[in-house]
Amino acid sequence: MKHRLPLLFALLKFVSGLLLAGYGTYELHRDEYLYLDYGRHLAWGYIEVPPLTALQSWVSLALGGGFFWVKAWPLLWGSLTIYIVVRLAQRLGGGPWAQALAGVCYLTTAYGRVNLLFQPNAFEVFSFTLGMYLLVRHAQPDGQPRHLYWLGLVLGLGILNKYTTFFFGAAVLAGLLLTTPRLFARRPIWLAGGLALLVAAPTLGWQLRHGLPFRHHMALLHDTQLVYVTVASFWSAQLLLCFAALLVWVPGLWAALRGQPAPAVRVAGLVFVVGLLILTILHGKSYYSLGYYPALFAIGAVWWQTRLASRLGLRIALLALPLALWVPIVRDIFPILPPAAMARLSQRPLHRKLGLNRWEDGQVHPLPQDFADMLGWHELADKTWLAYQALPDSTRARTLIKCDDYGQAGALNYYNRNRAIPAATSFNGSYLYWFPALPARPWRNLLLVGEGHPEELVPYFQEFRKVGEMTTPYARERGVTIYLGINPSPALLARAYGERRTELAAWEGNLKY
Template sequence: MRRHLPLLFALVKFISGLLLAGYGRYELHRDEYLYLDYGRHLAWGYLEVPPLTALQSWVSLGLGGGFFWVKLWPLLWGAGTVYVVVLLARRLGGGTWAQALAGVCYLCAAYGRLNLLFQPNSFEVLSFTLATYLLVRYQQPDGRPRHLYWLGVVLGLGVLNKFTTFFFGAAVVGALLVAAPRTLRQGAFWRAAALGLLVASPTLLWQVAHGLPFRHHMALLHSSQLVHVSAADFWRDQLLQCAAALLVWVPGLGAALLGRPQPAARVVGLVYAGGLLILTLLHGKSYYALGYYPALFAVGAVWWQAQLAGGSWAARLGQVALLVLPVLLNVRVAPIIYPVLPPARMAALGQQPFYQKIGVFRGNDGRTRPLPQDYADMLGWQELGDKVYRAYQALPAATRANTLIKCDNYGQAGAINYYNRGRHLPAATSFNGSYLYWFPPVQPWPQMLLVGEGNPAHLVPYFRELRQVGEITNPYALGKGTTIYLALGPTPALLALVRAERAQELAAWEGGR
């Protein structure tokens, strides 16, 4: 049984996640539509994130793009993460109970929600956890250079997934500098670093070739979202995100910093301390830190195993309590972690003082909403896709194919493309994010469908006719009120404006190139 515990927890994670994914109650998330469109435009880089997500999208779309094939990836990466967590507990000397406790902590913390969304975050947590495992293995007496080499490969793949891997890499170097400075002078370390850079090099070269758009992405993120993140809020959320495992990861952090249960575990605590310090100074979002906790679950579980050794009734009671408490706490917050409640019931839940106090209904802009922002961003998209298609079908058959579908943001464009896959409809596009690269050549389109246009009165002089033909009406959707306008006969001045606006947006992303 003990040998199969990692695989058992991985299977539980995958199957339970599939059952709790919200199919039939909610649609895909705004970001998921963007990432799925990556699969139609394979490249070594994108304006938002590196290309590893695009490869997953390409596979999912090739398999039909259904709900399961989209959710497969975060469920798979979540299952892989809990596998590594339980395995790390075993490598640190944990028995069956300690391994089970480490796995339960992961299942009951914030990863339940994270591992339901097709975003780069699930693979980020897996890569950070696996990298920490390899770092511990290298520090153990039987550690070999191959553990460092695999660490380099994992961090290279991490960079292909998200550039926040560089912050984690800095924390790893800092941990080695404190715990094992001689490692930094060994050839194996530098070969591992070179291997990681080699794996990551395609997207790094793409960034350089395109004027380092990552800088503009970070500037936009800071001005629109990170500016709302204070150090106090960040650290409060650290306690809330993994509250179900608080009694395990907090002593696990203390034990790791003291080199317990093994000296090799010290790097786990040092990586956490260095990584969280970097994120605090950079005003990182709370969930950016989620990749630093799973290894602490393993360390804390093994530490508790030593504290509760002896077989007394009190020790056995403590073991049962530590296993059951995370489950009970998870049940308390399950309605906001898993999209299982219909929107109306979720909105009613948000009126309760407990949920208002913990702030889960507060969005990235600091405003409180009827639903948690992630859930509000999973509604109204199919309505939008269907209404755009109906508006398109109402156009004259002779000119229908020569229609520009221009959206205000990537969520709208991606959702229209996703829900109209298999239909004859021109690809929706935008000046938002990576759609700038996919925008079709400017031509004298006979008509346009404008989605999410915020100032239609300003556009009236540029068309022969401009009228609204639809909007999102779902009362719980974040995009409620998003309009669809039919614009006939664009003027040459409008086409020139399109060219200029696209060039201006691209210049901002590409550093003025």
């Protein structure tokens, strides 16, 4: 009986997420293609993220790699997260109304988008929420050392998923030091910390063996994105991310810091404050904070339960408010409308005022950037396949397919996964590690996808011509070309492999190159 409502919300989350995922209307997102290619190159680390995503990719590909098997992972982590949120409300003494309020808060906030895409973010939110739950459980009167051991395991898995877990871990240590400093004189907390490091050791070792590419990743991220994140923009985004639940999580934070509805929740409030303070100081992206909120939904819901015990009308209103705020914007935040209809919807003044169609380039486009990143990939893969098929049988096997970025390479490999064609590669991201070695018999053909300056390459080939172009309306990559170069010169190949060595040296701190 006690698990019925949490399980009901978990099921609702999975089914509703699948219905809002855009199947049949949109394709996978560019990032998802990269992460799926991890499954073909299992390792303890990658340039972008640690290896846990790769294991999920391997399973999805083993099951056929269809749309459902890709989306099942973020939906699974989202379903488990909402289960924990509702269960935490229950553990704190919340009745069915408080549990439902906590669950509705999760359903109607930014987590709908987080649990839509196959990225490390969905598991990150899940692991942080589970970590908060275990902290509260350990602080309750019936708390046991096993809750700390489970916390250590969760933190270790979190590091295997995304290195931002170190920030969460620092916030956890601060929260425990401020609430139960004597805990650090006992063995369980050190065993839990050791377990976290033991679980994370393989990917930490991979980083060391490869010259800590994480440093270069953070430097690039800082110079190109984080440097533009201001304190004002970060905190204004915090209000928007969970706006529908503002009346729940804000009182939840206040209550937690005061030890209400139970002293055990104080640690959750402190972890939230310290965690967001760390992100503010480091100019973290606004969505890095999403894992800190779900526990506050549960705490705030139980706090409201005690204050609205005899006010049925206010209870109904508070439960309905997040839904009332969420329903009108469902079409704006989920890929359920066809691109042309979405483009028309985006002409509304409110849509423009919110800047939903402003991309990384600072310009306003017909579709939100994420939606435009879900279009045209199948067309690009099909046209590359046709260009490859048109090559003579005698030279087809000696063809290199090089793309300008990871989205193009990943999409080609995904949609051509059941075709006899060489894997597409790139100098972008982890494809640097997967780039094929220079063969003993030179490449006869180069298929170049997304080449930015094709006119400069004409002298390096016996023949060089355009063989395809993406034409899908509203696609972010619309206009990307496919060029075929026949009999590339040794000078061009030497230059290309030299560029790869230079890129690897930048990532690995000249460790090998």
